[in-house]
Amino acid sequence: MSESVEVKTLIINEKEVSARRGQTILEVARENDIDIPTLCHLDGLTDVGACRLCLVEIKGLNKLLPACVATVSEGMEVSTNTERLRKYRRNILELLFAERNHICSVCVANGHCDLQSLAQEQGLTHVRLPYRNPNLPVDASHERFTVDHNRCILCTRCVRVCAEIEGAHVWDVMGRGINCTVITDLHQDWGSSSCTSCGKCIQVCPTGALFDKSKIGSEHPKHPDFLPYLNLMREAK
Amino acid sequence: MNLDELELIAKSVRQENAVYDYELNVCMDLACASQGAEKLREALIAEADASGKKVLVRRTGCMGPCSSGPLLRVDPDETLYRHVRETHAQAIVNSLGGQPVAELQCDLNEHFDKQVRVVLENAGYIDPEKIDDYISRDGYKALLGALTEMTPQGVIHRITESGLRGRGGGGYPTGLKWSTVAKAGGDVKYVVCNGDEGDPGAFMDRSVMEGDPHRVLEGMAIAAYGVGASKGFIYVRAEYPVAVSRLTTAIREARRRGLLGSGIGGTTFNFDIEIRLGAGAFVCGEETALIASIEGLRGTPTPRPPYPAVSGLWGRPTLINNVETYANVAPIIRNGGKWFFNMGSERSKGTKVFALTGRITNTGLIEVPLGIKLHEIIDDIGGGVPGGHTLKAVQTGGPSGGCIPAHMLGLGVSYDALMAAGSIMGSGGMIVMDDTSCMVNVARYFIEFCMTESCGKCIPCRAGTAQMHTLLTRICQGTGTMEDLDLLIDLCDTVKNTSLCGLGQTAPNPVLSTLKYFHDEYIEHIVHKRCPAGVCNIQAPVEVLA
Numbered sequence: 001m002s003e004s005v006e007v008k009t010l011i012i013n014e015k016e017v018s019a020r021r022g023q024t025i026l027e028v029a030r031e032n033d034i035d036i037p038t039l040c041h042l043d044g045l046t047d048v049g050a051c052r053l054c055l056v057e058i059k060g061l062n063k064l065l066p067a068c069v070a071t072v073s074e075g076m077e078v079s080t081n082t083e084r085l086r087k088y089r090r091n092i093l094e095l096l097f098a099e100r101n102h103i104c105s106v107c108v109a110n111g112h113c114d115l116q117s118l119a120q121e122q123g124l125t126h127v128r129l130p131y132r133n134p135n136l137p138v139d140a141s142h143e144r145f146t147v148d149h150n151r152c153i154l155c156t157r158c159v160r161v162c163a164e165i166e167g168a169h170v171w172d173v174m175g176r177g178i179n180c181t182v183i184t185d186l187h188q189d190w191g192s193s194s195c196t197s198c199g200k201c202i203q204v205c206p207t208g209a210l211f212d213k214s215k216i217g218s219e220h221p222k223h224p225d226f227l228p229y230l231n232l233m234r235e236a237k
Numbered sequence: 238m239n240l241d242e243l244e245l246i247a248k249s250v251r252q253e254n255a256v257y258d259y260e261l262n263v264c265m266d267l268a269c270a271s272q273g274a275e276k277l278r279e280a281l282i283a284e285a286d287a288s289g290k291k292v293l294v295r296r297t298g299c300m301g302p303c304s305s306g307p308l309l310r311v312d313p314d315e316t317l318y319r320h321v322r323e324t325h326a327q328a329i330v331n332s333l334g335g336q337p338v339a340e341l342q343c344d345l346n347e348h349f350d351k352q353v354r355v356v357l358e359n360a361g362y363i364d365p366e367k368i369d370d371y372i373s374r375d376g377y378k379a380l381l382g383a384l385t386e387m388t389p390q391g392v393i394h395r396i397t398e399s400g401l402r403g404r405g406g407g408g409y410p411t412g413l414k415w416s417t418v419a420k421a422g423g424d425v426k427y428v429v430c431n432g433d434e435g436d437p438g439a440f441m442d443r444s445v446m447e448g449d450p451h452r453v454l455e456g457m458a459i460a461a462y463g464v465g466a467s468k469g470f471i472y473v474r475a476e477y478p479v480a481v482s483r484l485t486t487a488i489r490e491a492r493r494r495g496l497l498g499s500g501i502g503g504t505t506f507n508f509d510i511e512i513r514l515g516a517g518a519f520v521c522g523e524e525t526a527l528i529a530s531i532e533g534l535r536g537t538p539t540p541r542p543p544y545p546a547v548s549g550l551w552g553r554p555t556l557i558n559n560v561e562t563y564a565n566v567a568p569i570i571r572n573g574g575k576w577f578f579n580m581g582s583e584r585s586k587g588t589k590v591f592a593l594t595g596r597i598t599n600t601g602l603i604e605v606p607l608g609i610k611l612h613e614i615i616d617d618i619g620g621g622v623p624g625g626h627t628l629k630a631v632q633t634g635g636p637s638g639g640c641i642p643a644h645m646l647g648l649g650v651s652y653d654a655l656m657a658a659g660s661i662m663g664s665g666g667m668i669v670m671d672d673t674s675c676m677v678n679v680a681r682y683f684i685e686f687c688m689t690e691s692c693g694k695c696i697p698c699r700a701g702t703a704q705m706h707t708l709l710t711r712i713c714q715g716t717g718t719m720e721d722l723d724l725l726i727d728l729c730d731t732v733k734n735t736s737l738c739g740l741g742q743t744a745p746n747p748v749l750s751t752l753k754y755f756h757d758e759y760i761e762h763i764v765h766k767r768c769p770a771g772v773c774n775i776q777a778p779v780e781v782l783a
Contacts, residue, residue: 049540050695052735064734069540091731095700128724129704154693173535173693176518178703180693 010076025067025078026054036080037089037118040155041068042204044227045164051155053089053118056080064088090124098129099178100136101150102207109208112221115153116207136181141191144213145202149181152209157224158182158201165230170195238495239503240381243372250373257293259333260312261285262361266299266444267479268601269306273323277307280326288330298448300361301352303601305343310361319343348599351617353580353606355588356564360448360602365483368490371451379570380455381502383462387570392463393419396566398574400586405431405522405559406637406663407739408585408652414556417546418464421554426466428457428508429531429550429557432473432480433515433522436635437686439666441590442560444602446473446480449564450487454497454510456563459570461508464556469508472527474515484512519690523738524549524557526692537692538738559664561590582608585651589662595632595669598623605650612646615669626671630754634663636683636690637743639750640676659750661743675772676755677762681709683747691740698741701732705748712759715766715775722759726752 006021012029019028024047029036039051049066056067059077067080079085096102096115104110136149156173159182163169170193174183184193202210204224211220254260263269263278278296285292300308305319309329318329318341325341332338354360363370371377383392397412418426430453434442446453457469473481488510491497499507513531520526521536528550530536549555565587569577577587585607591614594600598620605614611631615621622628630640639660641648648654652662670679688702708725711717729745736742752759761767766775 048694049737052695052697052737055735066540066737070542088731088735091727092696092735095696095704095731098704099696099700128720129728130707132703132707153696154699175693176520177688177691177693177699180699 008072008074008076010072010074010078012078013080019072021072023072025056025065025070025072025076028072029067029078029080034080036067037122038068039114039118039153039206040157042157042161042224042227044224044231045157045160045204048156048160051153052092055085055088057082057085086122089122093119093122093124094127094129096153097124097127098131100132100134100152107151107208108211108216108220109151109222113208114206132178139184139190140213141189142195142197143191144197145190145199145210146213147182147184147190147210148208150209151207152182153207154180154182155206156182157204157206158210161200161204161227165227166196166198166200168194168196168198171201238377238381238501240378240385243377243381246369247373247375250369254293254373256291258291259293261292261294261329262297262300262310262312263294264298264300264306264308264310264361265296266303266306266448267440268299268303269308272307274307276323277309277321277326280323281309281330284326284330288333290330290333292330292333295364297362298360298365299357299444299602301357301601301603302343302345302348302599304599305345305601311337317343317345345599347617348603348620351609351613352604353588354604355568355577355580356445356452356561356590357448357602357604358568359452360444363449365448365450366486368451368487368494368496371449375571376451376567377455377496379567380458380462380496383459383570384502384504384506389419389463389465392459392570395570395574396463399565399569399577400574400581400584401562401565401569401577402585402652403559404561404565404589404664406634406661408662411558411562414546414558415460415463417544418466418554418556421547423554425468425553426464427550427553427555428461428464428466428469429527429545429555430457430469430471430560430563431522431524431527431557432471432477432560433519433527434477434560434664435474435519435522435690436637436664436666437683438592438594438668439635439664440592441602441665443477443480445560445564445590446477447483450480450483451491452564452567453484453560454487454491456558456566457510458497458501458508459566460556460558460563462506464554466556467507467509469510470513470531470550471510472513472515472521472531474517474521476517481512481514488512518692519686520692520738520740523740525738527557528555535692537694538740540737561665580606582649582651582654584653585662589650589665591665591667593619593667593669595667596622596624596626596628596671596673597669607651608649610646611641611648611650614650614667615646619669622669622671624671626673628669629672629674630670630676630679632660632668632670632679632747633666634661634743634746635666636686637661637739637746638663638666639746640670640679640754641750642754659753660746673770673772675713675768675770676751676758677709677768678713678770678772680748680751681706681713684709684744687740687744691744695735695737695741697732698736698738698744701728701736701741702744704728705732705745709748712762713768713773713775715762715773717763719763722763
């Protein structure tokens, strides 16, 4: 006997769509080929609503809601691509580019970087804000992998994949505000940490912050698509 | 413990006190204690013993006018002395029964006349470490009354009827919050008290927790009865060690008296409270970050909905209120919702405690009915701006608030009026600034605060506040341009509307409100390279030789 599922209908960008109760706006939008930009979201990981790129407008609501965690409700009218939202998305990306040292031409992820593609997609042509140019370390102590904090955008995908999927919880975040960094264990070198060397964090990192030492830039496309499959197989038992 | 036994305790305390002809109440709150109130108390005890007079020397919580400390009130005459040192002890004890010591007497009638004390009704009258003192002033009567004579729905109805709104800053209707938690499903619910007061210049909650801790416990217990919880947490910042120790003592005493624990008042209601210490992060005052912190996780906020009322501590429905909100509960239950509703302005009921600081004669803790005009607070209660300076602005709401300019002092203090003026009520910090304050520098100060206190989770708050700080620093140093100002305004809009939690969403307020009311100061800095208040150190521009 099948469980009864409550179905909602709502409107996204003037298109009527259906959804199951509890689905997020992002899930429903993507099912219907409506693109909402995301950065911290990754299919297969819990959502944290941190990057704020997926903010959408809901009719009758003053606040913008993150589509990755906001769930649908009956009759909801969602706009995902207004001029205001596009401006905020560009500004957020601009903040990221000015925050650390994102120099595409010398980055291993050049050409297959989520930050870079999003900037192109959102029409971020130049950065008006002063570059902060922080002096951040590179930890190459691991025999296979390297973390370059200059390219990290603190999306915490590595933290989540390590804790939720690998079950090792080697990665975490240290510090506050602009001084936050991802760390391995209790801020030990990656090489001497409890890392299992599974490499999942490398695959899910949206930029060139985490990369495989054995590969040169052009060989470094990442494959985060293994996650939903892995989850599916685990659930199937 | 039941109502009759409570009355017996109250009676015995009154009988004990009746033995004394005089009561010397020494304010032992931080400001007075730091100026030697403890030594004064010891000296008074010694002098009283030597004199043979029947004198009770009592330590109390904050009496209010901190700038006049150490304070001493002699009862039953209600003579208030200021700047009392241990060397004055003899003269004061000798004066009992005769003329008061004239040179120490302070006339603060005007200061007290416009105040209405609900939350602070016991401050200055009870020893915060003695539960019986609290009981003698109707303490725990509301709790036992509610447990034996009211239904949980009745309790919530009374709070709703009172019109009480959250005193932590947001002003969310307390009754509505309680009823949401009460209606939420599940048999395990939690009640949390937010004592993570962190606004610069604010110390209302500290004074309440230190001066009248049982009031907070009683409010929480009544709330727990209303919403159906049996476990409570008080989240206090570790920077408040006295508050922590007073609360710990209070919880122990309340347990001993059967006012916390199982079967309270002989009913089937169980409720106990644990203290959790904050480790110094301002953001942990945000409710979802506070929950994460209590759970032992990194104190970062999570998106709402789901609200804590539905899914809070360990995923259970959780009621989170501020210290001052809980402190209002017992009097409302005792005196009725209408009594509270009749105080205050149209949509902001009751009283509000403010920590009055900055360029003002009487700094300290005040409690005023909402709707009171700002100039009444500044001139009548605060005694005006000292040193012949003129008032420039009043800052309310801490780093989430804004600056209200001098020409708007006719404003009635209420949630809505302050919001409309570009500030917020906030938790109760009120900083008075005179013509020696540079408003651009003030904005920079608050943005710096938000920048260092941002948790770093969401991009707009983490990187946005840092960029705003850079731009404001440029303007303060005289190197800012009009393009920088445009960029700053654009950033304010982005950070305000896209940040994850209240910290980021309100961080631009100090900038926006100073831009609104003191735009010319920004222009002076940028165009004329001059700081009108003389605060910013602007170097003369270097002439470029051709």
